[in-house]
Amino acid sequence: MGLQPAKPLKRPDSNLAAQATLFRSELKDKIERGTGANQGIDLNIGRSVIQGLELAARYRFAPDWTTSANYTYTDSEVTRTQLDTGDPAQSIANRKGDPEEEALSNVYHNIMEPRRLFVSLNVDF
Numbered sequence: 001m002g003l004q005p006a007k008p009l010k011r012p013d014s015n016l017a018a019q020a021t022l023f024r025s026e027l028k029d030k031i032e033r034g035t036g037a038n039q040g041i042d043l044n045i046g047r048s049v050i051q052g053l054e055l056a057a058r059y060r061f062a063p064d065w066t067t068s069a070n071y072t073y074t075d076s077e078v079t080r081t082q083l084d085t086g087d088p089a090q091s092i093a094n095r096k097g098d099p100e101e102e103a104l105s106n107v108y109h110n111i112m113e114p115r116r117l118f119v120s121l122n123v124d125f
Contacts, residue, residue, distance in 0.1 A: 015059060015060040015061070016057070016058070016059050016060075017057065017058045017059075018055075018056065018057045018058075019054075019055070019056045019057075020053070020054070020055050020056075021053070021054045021055075021056075022051075022052075022053055023050075023051060023052055023053075023054070024049070024050070024051040025049070025050045025051070026047070026048075026049050027047065027048050027049075027050065028046075028047055029044055029046070029047075030044070030045050030046065030047070030048045030078075031043065031044055031045070032045050045078055046078065046079075047078070047079045048076060048077060048078045048079060049076065049077050049079055050074065050075075050076045051074075051075055051076075052072060052073050052074040052075055053072070053073045054070060054071070054072045054073075055070060055071045055072075056068070056069070056070035056071075057069055057070070064109055064110045064111075065107070065108070065109055065110075066107075066108045066110075067105070067106065067107045067108070068105070068106045068108070069103070069104065069105040069106070070103070070104050071101070071102070071103045071104075072101065072102045072103075073100075073101050074100045074101075075100075100124070101124070102122070102123070102124050103122075103123045104120065104121070104122045104123075105120070105121045106118050106119065106120045106121075107119050
């Protein structure tokens with residue numbers, strides 16, 4: 001009798017792939033490029049939270065043709081800063097950043113390996 005060797009795993013040949021990612025980062029000493037009077041100077045703005053979601057999908061609709069798309073939503077907030085003067089009107093701590101969204105779509109055509117032709121559309125809103 002004896003043990004039979006294991007059969008190798010095979011990756012299923014799929015025309016569709018999808019992915020979703022949630023992320024959250026809490027930064028202690030975030031550095032940002034200054035603007036206005038501080039232009040060109042790196043500033044330590046203190047603590048911040050960056051969080052969001054990314055969705056991605058790819059579909060092969062013909063042997064040499066593939067389309068892909070992704071969407072990203074990012075939200076940020078400064079939770080504490082070393083730049084605050086103590087005046088609540090001037091404080092940047094606890095200010096929410098504007099949510100940022102981005103969508104990207106591509107269509108690829110494999111002309112001959114390793115070259116491929118693609119068209120891309122990128123939208124920020």
